[in-house]
Amino acid sequence: MGVEFYACDCCGDSRYEEYVDHCGSCGHRLGTCCVENDYIGSSYAYDYGVRFDGSEEQIEEYEIDPEDYEIDDIIKDSGIDPKYCPFCLGKVVAKEDLFDYLLKKYGLTFDEVKAEYLAQKGADRG
Ligand SMILES: [Zn+2]
Ligand SMILES: [Zn+2]
Numbered sequence: 001m002g003v004e005f006y007a008c009d010c011c012g013d014s015r016y017e018e019y020v021d022h023c024g025s026c027g028h029r030l031g032t033c034c035v036e037n038d039y040i041g042s043s044y045a046y047d048y049g050v051r052f053d054g055s056e057e058q059i060e061e062y063e064i065d066p067e068d069y070e071i072d073d074i075i076k077d078s079g080i081d082p083k084y085c086p087f088c089l090g091k092v093v094a095k096e097d098l099f100d101y102l103l104k105k106y107g108l109t110f111d112e113v114k115a116e117y118l119a120q121k122g123a124d125r126g
Helices: 056-061 095-105 110-125
Strands: 005-007 014-016 020-022 029-031
Touching: 005 029
Parallel strands: none
Antiparallel strands: 005 014, 020 029
16 A cells, blocks of 8 residues: 655645645645644644534534534534634635635636736747
């Protein structure tokens, strides 16, 4: 069995798969190297999952059976809780998020910008 490594979207380092997970909200891949508000102090991404609070909202959102969980249990496949995520907290801005924002702001599409970029590159080459 091979060991998988994943890059953390925040610092770019590749880490052992158990140390990296997606943020449950923004979807950025995040290593425990870069979590914010870290009062847990664990290397394992799983420990930063969303914890069950017994609310109807969570039961609906994560489609969980409340029988399976006790309060404060980590919800399976919830990803990293956005309260630890530097992207969700606005501590770090990802270039691709800025890019999406600019496309929307100026009413452009990825394909338009790509075509313009490639044409420009061609023009530069002469
Ligand atoms: Zn990192
Ligand atoms: Zn996030």
